[in-house]
Amino acid sequence: xxxxxxxxxxxxxxxxxxxxxxxxxxxxxxxxxxxxxxxxxxxxxxxxxxxxxxxxxxxxxxxxxxxxxxxxxxxxxxxxxxxxxxxxxxxxxxxxxxxxxxxxxxxxxxxxxxxxxxxxxxxxxxxxxxxxxxxxxxxxxxxxxxxxxxxxxxxxxxxxxxxxxxxxxxxxxxxxxxxxxxxxxxxxxxxxxxxxxxxxxxxxxxxxxxxxxxxxxxxxxxxxxxxxxxxxxxxxxxxxxxxxxxxxxxxx
Amino acid sequence: xxxxxxxxxxxxxxxxxxxxxxxxxxxxxxxxxxxxxxxxxxxxxxxxxxxxxxxxxxxxxxxxxxxxxxxxxxxxxxxxxxxxxxxxxxxxxxxxxxxxxxxxxxxxxxxxxxxxxxxxxxxxxxxxxxxxxxxxxxxxxxxxxxxxxxxxxxxxxxxxxxxxxxxxxxxxxxxxxxxxxxxxxxxxxxxxxxxxxxxxxxxxxxxxxxxxxxxxxxxxxxxxxxxxxxxxxxxxxxxxxxxxxxxxxxxx
DNA sequence: GTACAGCCTTGACGCGAATCAAGGACCAGC
DNA sequence: GCTGGTCCTTGATTCGCGTCAAGGCTGTAC
Numbered sequence: 001x002x003x004x005x006x007x008x009x010x011x012x013x014x015x016x017x018x019x020x021x022x023x024x025x026x027x028x029x030x031x032x033x034x035x036x037x038x039x040x041x042x043x044x045x046x047x048x049x050x051x052x053x054x055x056x057x058x059x060x061x062x063x064x065x066x067x068x069x070x071x072x073x074x075x076x077x078x079x080x081x082x083x084x085x086x087x088x089x090x091x092x093x094x095x096x097x098x099x100x101x102x103x104x105x106x107x108x109x110x111x112x113x114x115x116x117x118x119x120x121x122x123x124x125x126x127x128x129x130x131x132x133x134x135x136x137x138x139x140x141x142x143x144x145x146x147x148x149x150x151x152x153x154x155x156x157x158x159x160x161x162x163x164x165x166x167x168x169x170x171x172x173x174x175x176x177x178x179x180x181x182x183x184x185x186x187x188x189x190x191x192x193x194x195x196x197x198x199x200x201x202x203x204x205x206x207x208x209x210x211x212x213x214x215x216x217x218x219x220x221x222x223x224x225x226x227x228x229x230x231x232x233x234x235x236x237x238x239x240x241x242x243x244x245x246x247x248x249x250x251x252x
Numbered sequence: 253x254x255x256x257x258x259x260x261x262x263x264x265x266x267x268x269x270x271x272x273x274x275x276x277x278x279x280x281x282x283x284x285x286x287x288x289x290x291x292x293x294x295x296x297x298x299x300x301x302x303x304x305x306x307x308x309x310x311x312x313x314x315x316x317x318x319x320x321x322x323x324x325x326x327x328x329x330x331x332x333x334x335x336x337x338x339x340x341x342x343x344x345x346x347x348x349x350x351x352x353x354x355x356x357x358x359x360x361x362x363x364x365x366x367x368x369x370x371x372x373x374x375x376x377x378x379x380x381x382x383x384x385x386x387x388x389x390x391x392x393x394x395x396x397x398x399x400x401x402x403x404x405x406x407x408x409x410x411x412x413x414x415x416x417x418x419x420x421x422x423x424x425x426x427x428x429x430x431x432x433x434x435x436x437x438x439x440x441x442x443x444x445x446x447x448x449x450x451x452x453x454x455x456x457x458x459x460x461x462x463x464x465x466x467x468x469x470x471x472x473x474x475x476x477x478x479x480x481x482x483x484x485x486x487x488x489x490x491x492x493x494x495x496x497x498x499x500x501x502x503x504x
Numbered sequence: 505g506t507a508c509a510g511c512c513t514t515g516a517c518g519c520g521a522a523t524c525a526a527g528g529a530c531c532a533g534c
Numbered sequence: 535g536c537t538g539g540t541c542c543t544t545g546a547t548t549c550g551c552g553t554c555a556a557g558g559c560t561g562t563a564c
Contacts, residue, residue, distance in 0.1 A: 085416060093416040109405035139391045152404040153361035157409035164345040166418040167462030210419030212522060217543050445521050464552055
């Protein structure tokens with residue numbers, strides 16, 4: 001038996017990867033929802049040229065940490081990441097979960113340093129996109145520039161939805177909204193929208209939704225009792241989508 | 253007596269303004285903190301050429317409404333705006349306050365339609381920046397492209413700070429943090445950081461911070477009793493900055 | 505001046521989620 | 535197998551803020 005992965009388990013930044021894992025934007029099955037969206041094949045090739053692929057992150061390994069110098073944004077290729085900030089008193093605010101096809105790291109652009117940390121919730125692979133290269137390419141490719149503006153704008157509107165959720169909605173509504181969000185994002189990737197495994201812990205969910213673990217757990221129990229969800233540890237099955245939607249009770 | 257301002261008081265979108273109010277980016281005293289930041293004078297002229305200035309908005313007049321088609325972003329030149337979303341049940345979530353030199357409307361880029369409404373809290377003037385023109389100019393001027401990326405990224409990090417505030421901090425801490433934020437933004441514009449008039453109502457503050465009017469009012473009373481602030485209706489005087497900071501108890 | 509509307513403040517009370525506490529389930533390592 | 539650690543669940547209690555209610559203040563129109 002041969003060990004292929006040298007330098008495994010390091011907790012620092014990514015090491016460059018000697019081989020490319022035979023993946024490129026042209027043949028990646030996420031290219032319809034990821035950055036290459038709206039690019040023509042010639043342009044995709046150019047984008048592909050600036051992207052660096054490295055060995056996967058292990059569970060709980062950091063992609064970057066709060067305060068690290070900002071160099072790149074990252075497209076998630078597989079697995080899930082969480083972005084979070086740590087407050088003075090050591091508590092954690094999760095600012096987002098990132099699934100395959102989604103871009104993480106855009107909060108580092110404003111100060112040239114990352115405003116949050118990003119950590120793998122399970123084994124995860126990312127495509128590193130050096131930002132200065134992306135900027136140059138964006139100047140040449142209006143579609144890319146526009147798409148990246150749109151991605152940043154989407155991050156803004158999603159954050160604003162979370163703000164509303166935290167400010168106006170009950171614990172039940174918050175958890176229901178998160179389940180629906182995960183369901184929708186799964187559907188985008190042609191996965192089941194009614195049955196999935198949560199990549200994050202109850203603590204992470206609580207830290208994202210502004211709730212304690214106990215409350216999250218109680219909400220799951222309640223939903224199970226109402227036959228809206230079947231919950232088996234991290235396995236979730238949505239039994240009643242409409243029930244879940246009316247429980248989420250989302251504004252506009 | 254001659255009336256110069258025709259078409260006053262309309263509640264719709266901005267009417268083009270026949271004259272330019274003798275303002276341009278080159279001589280605007282906000283150009284050190286606004287979009288022209290980091291541009292050379294020749295470039296500033298080009299930026300100035302795409303900007304449309306129109307007559308001021310009256311108090312409570314809308315700049316745009318949720319769902320309106322997205323055409324432009326806006327730089328605040330004077331006065332204050334609030335951005336907000338209305339939930340199904342008619343409640344209002346304020347997503348931000350915008351002071352002179354700040355850019356509002358970036359949440360419309362992702363869907364080509366505004367995700368929130370923007371309304372003047374007092375008489376306010378804005379510079380309208382048509383987005384397609386801004387995109388073209390950005391392709392030609394790397395500094396402008398970068399700066400606009402940074403502005404969007406800052407909006408993201410600020411939203412994330414609000415998320416943390418809503419999720420982790422008490423009513424006292426939230427109000428203290430807002431007062432400090434306003435104080436800082438005043439300082440940026442060379443105004444007093446310790447004495448100012450709040451442009452927004454208690455209701456707006458509550459809708460921004462996820463609190464009720466009553467709670468906001470109680471917090472102000474408490475701060476006054478502790479000699480941290482002097483509150484006279486909308487006039488605020490910060491008596492003890494350090495007290496206010498420790499009350500805000502902000503993470504990282 | 506008076507009247508009215510909108511905004512702000514203060515008090516009494518109740519509810520929902522945090523906190524505190526205990527125990528069970530699952531997994532990795534031995 | 536057993537052990538220890540982490541994660542999850544459930545119950546009892548507490549507390550901060552929302553809700554309800556009443557009244558005062560400010561500004562504007564007349």
